[in-house]
Amino acid sequence: MKVGLMGGTFDPIHIGHLLAAQSVCEQAELDEIWFMPVNVPPHKEAAPGATAQQRWEMANLAVEHHPKFRTTNIELRRGGVSYSIDTVTLLRQQYPGHHFYYIIGADMVRYLPKWYKIDELIKLVTFVGLERPGFDSGLAELPPAIRESLLLVEMPQIELSSTRIRERRAAGQPVRYMVPDRVNDYIEVNRLYES
Template sequence: MKVGIMGGTFDPIHIGHLIAAQCAYEHAGLDEVWFMPTNVPPHKQHAPKATSQQRWDMVCCAVEGQAHFLPFDMELKKGGVSYTFDTVSLLRKEHPSIHFYYIIGADMVQYLPKWYKIDELVQLISFIGLGRPGYTLEMGQLPASLRHAVQLAEMPLIEISSTAIRQRKAEGKSIRHLVPDRVYDYIEGNGFYGS
């Protein structure tokens, strides 16, 4: 079985995340994609605006009814800082028969050499780097030990970010069509991200 891991703060989850997951799913012939909200991401300076429970609820809303997209709360349950190596080590112990693929933006691929315990990590998991139109990734710049672990998939250029969505909400602008309908209803119903 082949499973893609879509990690992120998801503050909030938006249609760009779902499109990225679908592109990776189709490109690599995955059986499922697990959406895993991070607890505390090591590379972000600011804490998420929404609570862990709210971010989890939004992920559940976003993937409901999509058989091959599943919410997965392992990092939220574990607590603390979320390092990919620690998460993947646990996943491999709990699901030894699954081949995991970590889904990342092509812009993150060039930073893989700086990831925590990357040499050990590439022995446990593969990566799907999602390319964007106009962005050229030089795979030759990656160390040879990493190149074999990364495959590139194309996705449409979607200029949506969780930060921009929160900003629009704070300015009193609509975020409809930027997030799935059920996520929109959840945000509106709970008054998140307002000014």
């Protein structure tokens, strides 16, 4: 089975995440995409605005009706800082028949050489970089071994971020249509991201 792994804080998960996952699923011909809310991302300083449990629940609501989308709480259960090598090693032990594709944004492609234990990681997964029109991912500067373990897919252009959604909520503005309807309802009922 070919499985895409989409990690992130998902604070909150939004339609940009879902569009990216759908693009990868189609272009890389994957069987499933697993959304993995991270516990503590190694590259972000600010704590998430929602609790780990709330981020997990929103991810589940966002993907519940998609036949190829799933969630996994592997990183939340493990706790601590979420390093990709630890997660992938664990997943490969649990699912030996699966081939994993690790989905990253165009802005992360150039930083792959700096990833923790990247030389080991590229032997365990295929990276999928989301290409954005007019954005140079730095592919040409990557070491050959990393470049060979990387697949690029086109991403529909959408200017949306979890940060922007949190800012709109803090300003009392609606976020409907930026997040799936059930996620919007959850955010409103739980009064998330209000100032």
